[in-house]
Amino acid sequence: MVAKPLLPDDHADAKEDASGRSDEALVARAAAGDDSAFETIVNRYQARIYRLACRLTSDADAPDVLQETFLQVYRHLKSFRGESQFGTWLYRIASNAALMHRRAGTRRAAASLEAFLPRFDDHGTHAATPVELQVAARADELLDRQLLAQKAREVIAQLPDLYREAFVLRDLEEMSTADVARTLGVEPATVRQRVHRARLMLRGFLSNLVEVKS
Amino acid sequence: MIEVRCISGVELLMDYLEGVLSVEMHDALEEHVAGCDKCAAFVASYCETPRILRDATASALPSDVEQSLKVFLRARTTAFRRH
Numbered sequence: 001m002v003a004k005p006l007l008p009d010d011h012a013d014a015k016e017d018a019s020g021r022s023d024e025a026l027v028a029r030a031a032a033g034d035d036s037a038f039e040t041i042v043n044r045y046q047a048r049i050y051r052l053a054c055r056l057t058s059d060a061d062a063p064d065v066l067q068e069t070f071l072q073v074y075r076h077l078k079s080f081r082g083e084s085q086f087g088t089w090l091y092r093i094a095s096n097a098a099l100m101h102r103r104a105g106t107r108r109a110a111a112s113l114e115a116f117l118p119r120f121d122d123h124g125t126h127a128a129t130p131v132e133l134q135v136a137a138r139a140d141e142l143l144d145r146q147l148l149a150q151k152a153r154e155v156i157a158q159l160p161d162l163y164r165e166a167f168v169l170r171d172l173e174e175m176s177t178a179d180v181a182r183t184l185g186v187e188p189a190t191v192r193q194r195v196h197r198a199r200l201m202l203r204g205f206l207s208n209l210v211e212v213k214s
Numbered sequence: 215m216i217e218v219r220c221i222s223g224v225e226l227l228m229d230y231l232e233g234v235l236s237v238e239m240h241d242a243l244e245e246h247v248a249g250c251d252k253c254a255a256f257v258a259s260y261c262e263t264p265r266i267l268r269d270a271t272a273s274a275l276p277s278d279v280e281q282s283l284k285v286f287l288r289a290r291t292t293a294f295r296r297h
Contacts, residue, residue, distance in 0.1 A: 038291070042283070046275060046280060046283060047274070055273075062279075066279065067283055067287070070287055071286075071291075074294065124222065125220045125252065126253065130251040130255040133255035134255035134256075134258050137261075137262035137263075137266075148270045156271065172267060172271060202267060206266065206267075
C-alpha cells in the first residue's frame, strides 16, 4: 500500500473557463449589478451543482435544489467576502439547500445499512473469504450498468444525512478532505470518520448486490 | 511493536490513505496487510467503492432543466432587484 490521497481534487479547473475571469472577479462584478457576470457563474457551475443535487437528493428533487442554490447565491453575492474559495461557499449553499429540501419532503423510511459493515470472527479476523471480500471491487464489471446506477442512488439516499453529505462531497465530487471540512463546518477528522463509515457500508452493499445477482 | 488485526486495521484505512497515521501505526498496518490475503482483498474493494459509485451516479444536466433554471433566475433576480 502507498499512503497518498485516494482521489484527486478536480476543483481547480472550476475557477476559470472560456470567460478567462476568476470566480472572485465575477462575483465582484455580479455583486455590483453585472448580470452577465452572474450568468457566467451559473453557466460555469450549473452542471456540477445539478450533479451534486442529484447525489444529495434525487433526480426528481435536483432541479428545485439547483434553482434554490443559485437564487441564494444571487441574494448573498454581497456577503461573499472571499474568506473562503467561491467553490467552497457555493457547495455549502448547495449542500444546505439539498438538506433543507430533504427535510421538507416526505421522510424516507429509515433503512439501516449496518448489516453491510464488515464482519469479524472471535479473533478479529475477517469472517468472509478473500474472494468474497474483493468482489465489490468488480461490481461495475459484474452488474448491469442501469441496475447499478439505480441501486447506487437508492443506497446513497439511505445513508444518514451526515454520512451522505461527507461521502458525496469527498468521494463523489472529489473535494479534498480540508475543503469538505470547510464546507460542512467540521474538523477534517470528523470528515474522515464520516466518509470512512459511509465507505464501509457502501462497500458491503456492493458486495451483497453482486452476490444476490450472481 | 503495535499489533494490528483485521478488525483494527479496517478502522485505520481512511487515516492511512489520507496519510495522517503515525509512522508506527502506518508501518504496523502495512505489515499486517502484506501478510493477510483477506485484508488485501478488503482494501482493494474499499478503495474501488468511491470510483464505482461516482461513475454510477454521474448525471448530466438535462437541457430542459438548464432552460428552466435560466427562466427561473431571470424572473426571480428581476423581482429581487425591484425590491
